Amino acid sequence: MQTLNLVLILVIGAALIVFLFWYFTKLSKSEEQLDFENPYTIKHITSQVAEEFSSALKVNLKEQNLTRRELEARESAKQELRISLKESAYGNPIAKKYIKNFIKDIIRGKSIGVTEDTVNNVISFDNPIRLSTRDKFEIMLYFYMKEYKKEGLIQLIEDYGWLNPKIDSDGDYTYEVTHEEIEEAYKDFIVTIEHIDYEDKLEIIAQRVFSEYKGFGAADILFDNAIDEIDGGTSGVPFTGYSATSEEQPYSYESVWIKVHGIDLKLSFLSLESHDELVRICSNVYKHNAPMALSRRNPKVVSTMMDNSRVVVARPPLSDSWEFFVRKFDSMPSLEPTVVLSDEGNIVPITMIKWLIKGYSNVIITGMQASGKTTTLKSILSFVPKSENIRIQELAFESNLRQAYPDRNISVLQETDNVTAQEGLDLEKKMNGSYFVFAEVATAEGASWLVQTAQVGNKSTIGTHHAKTIRDLIISMRNNLLDAHSGAGFQSEKAAEEMVARAINIDFHMESVAGHRFCSRITEIIPIEDTRYPSELPQNETLPIDEKMKLDTIENFKRGTDRAVYTSRDLVVFENGKYVFKNLPSETLMEKIRLNLKSDDQRKLFESEFNELRKYA
Numbered sequence: 001m002q003t004l005n006l007v008l009i010l011v012i013g014a015a016l017i018v019f020l021f022w023y024f025t026k027l028s029k030s031e032e033q034l035d036f037e038n039p040y041t042i043k044h045i046t047s048q049v050a051e052e053f054s055s056a057l058k059v060n061l062k063e064q065n066l067t068r069r070e071l072e073a074r075e076s077a078k079q080e081l082r083i084s085l086k087e088s089a090y091g092n093p094i095a096k097k098y099i100k101n102f103i104k105d106i107i108r109g110k111s112i113g114v115t116e117d118t119v120n121n122v123i124s125f126d127n128p129i130r131l132s133t134r135d136k137f138e139i140m141l142y143f144y145m146k147e148y149k150k151e152g153l154i155q156l157i158e159d160y161g162w163l164n165p166k167i168d169s170d171g172d173y174t175y176e177v178t179h180e181e182i183e184e185a186y187k188d189f190i191v192t193i194e195h196i197d198y199e200d201k202l203e204i205i206a207q208r209v210f211s212e213y214k215g216f217g218a219a220d221i222l223f224d225n226a227i228d229e230i231d232g233g234t235s236g237v238p239f240t241g242y243s244a245t246s247e248e249q250p251y252s253y254e255s256v257w258i259k260v261h262g263i264d265l266k267l268s269f270l271s272l273e274s275h276d277e278l279v280r281i282c283s284n285v286y287k288h289n290a291p292m293a294l295s296r297r298n299p300k301v302v303s304t305m306m307d308n309s310r311v312v313v314a315r316p317p318l319s320d321s322w323e324f325f326v327r328k329f330d331s332m333p334s335l336e337p338t339v340v341l342s343d344e345g346n347i348v349p350i351t352m353i354k355w356l357i358k359g360y361s362n363v364i365i366t367g368m369q370a371s372g373k374t375t376t377l378k379s380i381l382s383f384v385p386k387s388e389n390i391r392i393q394e395l396a397f398e399s400n401l402r403q404a405y406p407d408r409n410i411s412v413l414q415e416t417d418n419v420t421a422q423e424g425l426d427l428e429k430k431m432n433g434s435y436f437v438f439a440e441v442a443t444a445e446g447a448s449w450l451v452q453t454a455q456v457g458n459k460s461t462i463g464t465h466h467a468k469t470i471r472d473l474i475i476s477m478r479n480n481l482l483d484a485h486s487g488a489g490f491q492s493e494k495a496a497e498e499m500v501a502r503a504i505n506i507d508f509h510m511e512s513v514a515g516h517r518f519c520s521r522i523t524e525i526i527p528i529e530d531t532r533y534p535s536e537l538p539q540n541e542t543l544p545i546d547e548k549m550k551l552d553t554i555e556n557f558k559r560g561t562d563r564a565v566y567t568s569r570d571l572v573v574f575e576n577g578k579y580v581f582k583n584l585p586s587e588t589l590m591e592k593i594r595l596n597l598k599s600d601d602q603r604k605l606f607e608s609e610f611n612e613l614r615k616y617a
Contacts, residue, residue: 040121045112045205046212052106057082089214090288091223091305099214103206114205116198122205125196128186133179133269134218136186141221142204143193153225154260160185163263163515173514176266216285217277218270219256223309223326228259228370230326232272232281238321239275252321253278261515262370275322279315282322286311291416308400335404340372340379341519345579348616349519349572351609356506356522356585357383358602359593360434360460364441364450366467367510372517373464374439376510378404381462384435385598388459391433393449399439422449438463447480447500454503459596461503470507470523470568474500494565501527501566505589519579522572526586528565581616 038044061074081102087095107114114122124130125139145152157163162181165173211220222230234257236250254271257264272278283294286303294301299318303311310327337350356363357380365373365380378401384390389409392401401410411431422445436458438450442465454461467473474497481496507523535548543551570582584590597603 039112040114040118042122042205042208042212045107045114045122046209048112049103049106049209050213052109052111053081053085053102085214087288087306088210089284091307091309093224093307095306096210096215096224100203100206100210103209103213104202107202107205107209114202119198119201119205123201123208125201128190131186133182134271137182137269138204138208138221139196140186140189142200142207143189145224146200150224150226153222153227153258157260157265163260163265165514174266175263176268179269182269216281217272219272219281222256222258223328227328228262229257229328231255231257231259231324233278233321233323234325235266236321239278251275252323259370262372262512262517263515264370278322282313282315282324285324285326286313308403335375335379335382337379337382340376340517341579343518343574343578345616348579348581348613349522351613352522352572353380353506353508354383355593355606355610356589357381357460357462358385358597358606359589360596361505361589361592362454362461362503363463363506363508364467364473364504365462365464365508365510366473367464368466368468368512371510371512373510374399376508376519377437377439377462377464380508381405381435381437384408387598388434389432390435390437391431391458392437392439394439399437401437434459436461441465441477444480444483447477448484451477451481451499451503455499467507470525473504473507474525474566477504498527498565501525507568518574519572520574521570524569524571524583524585524589526567526569526588528567579616581613584610584613 057078059078061071061078066074080098084092084095084098088099106112120126123135128136131139141152141156144156148155157177160181162177163175165175168174207221211217216223219230219232233252233255235255236252239251239253250271253273253275256267256270256272258267259265272281285305286294286301288304288306290301290303292298292301294313294315296315296317299316300312300314303313305311305326307328312325312327313323315322337353338346341349353363363380365376367373378399381390381401382405386408390401390405390411392399392410392412394412394414399412401408402412411433413427436453438446438453438461441447441450441463450461450463465473465476467476477500478493478497481499482493504525507521507525508519509521509523511518511520535543535552540548540551569586571585573580573582585593593606594603597606
């Protein structure tokens with residue numbers, strides 16, 4: 001009896017061991033194995049799509065029994081596919097659309113066979129409970145983009161109030177879209193659409209597959225929208241292969257931020273899934289026209305995408321995490337000045353800057369990042385007389401002025417490995433330019449070049465700068481001049497400051513407060529021309545000689561220390577939510593404008609419109 005019991009115990013024990021081994025083996029199956037078993041996962045479909053594209057590009061058409069015309073047509077189609085695959089990853093919207101259509105054909109083809117009956121197996125469109133937060137976001141965004149095109153994301157954000165600030169425990173404003181907000185928005189959204197048909201579902205799936213195959217992961221669909229910027233890898237804990245942090249702390253690859261109307265908005269519901277995905281995006285997003293390859297030796301690259309978005313990528317050891325920053329320049333729906341400057345009384349700054357531009361004034365648009373400097377620059381260039389030529393110097397091609405003004409005579413140069421910006425500037429002086437534009441003055445050399453062109457060679461110089469105040473602008477550019485010419489004996493701060501004050505006529509200052517962009521002031525910089533000593537002034541002619549000497553001594557002391565070389569005058573300011581006229585330009589600048597206008601009719605219109613501005617004082 002004891003032997004029987006022992007046998008039973010051994011059998012039961014063995015059975016339990018076998019069961020536990022089977023159970024834990026099942027649990028330990030990798031995600032890839034499980035995906036392989038399910039042909040309707042995104043990962044499996046993406047793998048199948050990649051194989052189809054690879055097969056299409058590898059096929060030897062010469063081995064097929066084709067006529068010359070058929071062979072040439074097939075070779076041409078094959079080449080178009082190869083180019084489109086490459087350019088779709090570089091931001092070419094036409095190539096991306098072509099590849100996505102190709103992907104849709106593969107998905108519903110024989111190799112994958114996603115039909116109307118099986119499409120919900122890929123993404124559970126028919127069961128919201130099984131949808132991920134990303135699924136819900138992409139479904140909502142797809143329909144918004146279907147109606148509003150590139151403005152879809154902005155409209156979605158505005159409709160659900162995601163730009164409304166949240167207040168943290170310190171009383172500070174934060175801007176964030178959470179998982180919970182997406183879930184709540186989807187409940188409301190799903191009842192507003194009658195149904196999602198098969199073609200819509202295929203489009204959404206094709207976008208997801210493209211994002212994993214050639215695109216930029218979970219952030220890819222953001223690139224198709226007219227927002228200011230997309231950043232990745234800029235918050236969270238840098239991924240080092242292991243972690244000693246708590247589970248509540250996200251990794252850097254889970255970080256996606258966008259800038260909308262100048263507001264940095266954290267998409268905390270959106271993740272790039274893995275560190276490898278972040279590395280893949282950083283390694284690909286900059287490659288169109290890249291000046292160099294990203295590597296440990298060259299851990300930062302500034303480049304452009306095919307849609308002229310500016311790309312900055314950085315990686316260790318320069319940065320503590322892989323990071324990308326994509327600055328888009330199509331977030332403003334219109335370049336009309338009335339759209340860029342939309343507040344009450346906008347006729348005041350628009351009229352003022354119109355005649356300042358037409359009168360060949362040298363204008364600097366200042367403001368912090370994302371305050372709307374580049375958009376304002378592009379907008380006010382509409383006031384350049386059509387008979388005049390525009391020449392532009394940029395770090396990278398990003399202003400898109402040729403696209404904005406295709407009927408104008410515009411030439412744009414950028415620095416290359418073999419041509420310095422100074423050489424480009426010297427070349428543009430020989431290119432028959434009237435208006436010279438610096439898209440951004442951010443270096444000592446850039447400030448020096450701007451002062452050069454403002455003094456000689458062009459009728460007008462226009463640029464942007466990050467200064468906050470008039471004094472900041474003058475001091476910053478003064479120091480830049482001293483730095484740029486330190487080896488050439490240019491050491492006088494006063495002389496450099498005076499040179500800057502003479503070079504810049506107008507500071508057009510932009511600000512952004514809680515996403516509201518506006519021109520806070522238009523200020524004239526007026527060099528102090530009168531260098532006479534007090535004894536030489538008419539009002540002091542009758543003073544006793546000792547009084548004159550006393551005044552001259554004081555003035556001499558001032559000139560040896562901190563005598564001002566310029567003064568400033570606000571022409572327009574933004575007060576209490578509207579633009580207010582303050583002053584006319586100085587008589588010197590007014591006379592310059594009059595002399596540069598082309599006809600008596602223009603001069604009469606100028607005087608009439610400036611007189612009308614007094615109503616807005």
